[in-house]
Amino acid sequence: MNREELLKSIKIKFKQSIKDFLDKSETRVYFEIDPKDIKELTEYLFMDIGARFNIASGIDTRFNIEIIYHFTIERLNLIISIRVKLDRDKPKVDSITPLIKGAEWIEREIHELIGVDFTGHPNLKRLLLSDDWPEGVYPLRADYKEWDKGAIRDRGV
Amino acid sequence: MSIKLKALLKSPWVFHLSTGSCNNCDIEILDCLTPRFDIERFGMVLVGSIRHADVLVCTGSVNRKCIPRIKEIYEQAPKPVIVVAIGECSLSRGMFINSYNCPVPLDKIIPVDVYIPGCPPKPEAIIAGIAKAIEKIKANANKK
Amino acid sequence: MAKTIIPIGPYHPLQEEPEFFQLVVEGEKIVDAIANIGYNHRGIEKLSELKTFDQVAFVVERICGICSTSHPLAYVRAVEDILGNDCVVPERANYIRTIIAELERIHSHLLWIGLAGHFLGYNTVYMWAWKERETVLDIFEELSGNRNNYAMMRVGGVRRDFEEKSLAGVITRLNKLIDFVQMIKKAVLDDPVLHARLKGVGVLTKQDCIDYCALGPTARASGIANDVRKDDPYAAYDKVKWNVITQIEGDVFAKAVVRILETLESINIVIECMQKMPKGPIYDNVKDIPCGEGIGHIEAPRGECFHYVRSDGTNRPVRHKVRAPTYMNLPTYKEALIGETISDATIILAAIDPCYCCTERVTVIDANNKKNKTVYSQQDLIKLSQRKTEQIRAKLGAR
Numbered sequence A: 001m002n003r004e005e006l007l008k009s010i011k012i013k014f015k016q017s018i019k020d021f022l023d024k025s026e027t028r029v030y031f032e033i034d035p036k037d038i039k040e041l042t043e044y045l046f047m048d049i050g051a052r053f054n055i056a057s058g059i060d061t062r063f064n065i066e067i068i069y070h071f072t073i074e075r076l077n078l079i080i081s082i083r084v085k086l087d088r089d090k091p092k093v094d095s096i097t098p099l100i101k102g103a104e105w106i107e108r109e110i111h112e113l114i115g116v117d118f119t120g121h122p123n124l125k126r127l128l129l130s131d132d133w134p135e136g137v138y139p140l141r142a143d144y145k146e147w148d149k150g151a152i153r154d155r156g157v
Numbered sequence B: 001m002s003i004k005l006k007a008l009l010k011s012p013w014v015f016h017l018s019t020g021s022c023n024n025c026d027i028e029i030l031d032c033l034t035p036r037f038d039i040e041r042f043g044m045v046l047v048g049s050i051r052h053a054d055v056l057v058c059t060g061s062v063n064r065k066c067i068p069r070i071k072e073i074y075e076q077a078p079k080p081v082i083v084v085a086i087g088e089c090s091l092s093r094g095m096f097i098n099s100y101n102c103p104v105p106l107d108k109i110i111p112v113d114v115y116i117p118g119c120p121p122k123p124e125a126i127i128a129g130i131a132k133a134i135e136k137i138k139a140n141a142n143k144k
Numbered sequence C: 001m002a003k004t005i006i007p008i009g010p011y012h013p014l015q016e017e018p019e020f021f022q023l024v025v026e027g028e029k030i031v032d033a034i035a036n037i038g039y040n041h042r043g044i045e046k047l048s049e050l051k052t053f054d055q056v057a058f059v060v061e062r063i064c065g066i067c068s069t070s071h072p073l074a075y076v077r078a079v080e081d082i083l084g085n086d087c088v089v090p091e092r093a094n095y096i097r098t099i100i101a102e103l104e105r106i107h108s109h110l111l112w113i114g115l116a117g118h119f120l121g122y123n124t125v126y127m128w129a130w131k132e133r134e135t136v137l138d139i140f141e142e143l144s145g146n147r148n149n150y151a152m153m154r155v156g157g158v159r160r161d162f163e164e165k166s167l168a169g170v171i172t173r174l175n176k177l178i179d180f181v182q183m184i185k186k187a188v189l190d191d192p193v194l195h196a197r198l199k200g201v202g203v204l205t206k207q208d209c210i211d212y213c214a215l216g217p218t219a220r221a222s223g224i225a226n227d228v229r230k231d232d233p234y235a236a237y238d239k240v241k242w243n244v245i246t247q248i249e250g251d252v253f254a255k256a257v258v259r260i261l262e263t264l265e266s267i268n269i270v271i272e273c274m275q276k277m278p279k280g281p282i283y284d285n286v287k288d289i290p291c292g293e294g295i296g297h298i299e300a301p302r303g304e305c306f307h308y309v310r311s312d313g314t315n316r317p318v319r320h321k322v323r324a325p326t327y328m329n330l331p332t333y334k335e336a337l338i339g340e341t342i343s344d345a346t347i348i349l350a351a352i353d354p355c356y357c358c359t360e361r362v363t364v365i366d367a368n369n370k371k372n373k374t375v376y377s378q379q380d381l382i383k384l385s386q387r388k389t390e391q392i393r394a395k396l397g398a399r
Helices: A003-013 A035-049 A101-113 B003-010 B024-031 B067-076 B088-092 B123-143 C044-050 C053-061 C070-086 C091-119 C123-144 C164-189 C192-198 C206-212 C216-220 C252-276 C325-337 C342-351 C378-396
Strands: A018-025 A028-033 A052-060 A065-073 A078-086 A092-094 A117-119 B013-018 B055-059 B082-086 B114-116 C003-008 C020-026 C029-036 C292-300 C303-311 C317-323 C362-366 C372-376
Touching (some): A003 A018, A028 A035, A035 A065, A035 A092, A052 C303, A078 A092, B055 B067, B082 B088, B114 B123, C020 C342, C029 C325, C053 C317, C070 C292, C091 C123, C091 C252, C091 C342, C317 C325, C342 C378
Parallel strands (some): A028 A078, A092 A117, B013 B055, B055 B082, B082 B114
Antiparallel strands (some): A052 A065, A065 A078, C362 C372
């Protein structure tokens, strides 16, 4: 399957859920899809096509929360980025960890740093932040404010 | 000079504590052990447990998760202990000063005796820094 | 049999991140392992939103001291991806990028060989490898001005040029380094003790690597020929001749072989680049970063390093996502560790090159009555590993 055939097959298979498509360059394509279909699309890319899951990046755009799942297909030299847009007040999306074991940590990280709820994640605990970090404070949100009164932010000179 | 201090300065044993550093300073400290620099000729040995150490070498901008552990390790150290801060991060947190996970500098948590600046300091600088600290403590003890 | 939990860490002076492992053991056998990270989290992704595009290159350099050129290179490639055709990196800059990145791979792999030797009780290898690593650091100091944190990358090219007169001396020194690596290669591949100690230990199958999306030497030792340098050639990798090294066994021995052979390949790449390097400008002047998003990925010593940058047209990135290779490689410890013995844990965890060795004491917690008692220290754990090598050595009648 070459590049054009692959993109065509995705477009046909997920016709209803694709909201936007950007063919940025020879090696980078971006899809925007409906959040409820992310699991199926992941399954198609990872199991059937044999793509490698790179990482997911979560972004707070002030209007909504975006999660971008990056997949690489080495033999085509193509990076496919799947974008889902979530509601900013209650971000919630299906977990892809049951399909890809390598996605466990990044979903835990997005959960604690941006506050996205991944339904179906087997072990949605804290990964990076310390135990005294308050609940509900997400450092990578755009409206994050310093909560720690004891923090020193000058160099003392 | 007390016999305890004299023994300490003759052959200081070093315990190395990384408090969330980028690894550069840590590698340079290990470099000091290897044949090119060979700090063992000054009687310095890197030990695996704080309970055997005379010098506590700290690197890294202090991480929120590490703060309670640093305090604990300092308490476990047999006194007197010389605390050496290595690298810009443990001096003032350098470029991590505005990071949400690095709230306070190292010297607000435990008392620091020697500061060795650099990003990372060269092994020569690290050896010189510790040697200078020993000289200074010797001079202070002799004055008394 | 009663289950016992052995916590290891969290302080690791030798390698990147302080990690905290809990090994659940039955007698000698490891039945489960739990990793607890976050002792090194400095919020770099948030910090980078506060810096300008030029400054971020310096921030990402301080993510890791060993890969201090991989992250800036991936970052500048991500920004160049936003710029698209507006930015053409000059040929000479591409060669300089390749040379710096490959020198870094040499010093990182030598560092790993040394540490692996130390864990196995071959302290001579540790001292040798680190002594020869100094050669590479000297070359770095001569070419870039610093032993670590070279600050060579910038958007559109490189920051500094090499001096023509120093290149000849560098090539002579690298040729000497080849002899040393050949010797190490012989010492490792022909040693019956190492064969007995490392073969079949911590096996990671090809399917495990695919499931966990493992990268770099970890995946290549299990038969997956993924290498960003070949798959998506950047800098000058498509202009020099080199091979992707793969093994199929997936055990610790295979990983060691991959790293040693890769070191030789890297030295050859550097020498070839230095001979082929054209003259010319070293950077393309970039004025504004337009609105958009870009992805940069490169092959760091430990695997693929992935950066995602989004710009909104101002002089600062809105979002900068960093994915270091160990992030994907580390979770594979679960597959590799389970079923092995505690004395092998050190070398298995080190085999991924995630940077493992703890300075803090290791305590044994009895799962039944939760009483802590210090039994193993870091040195004890390494000693345990070294003793096993001694036993194998005695059995084989070596020495």
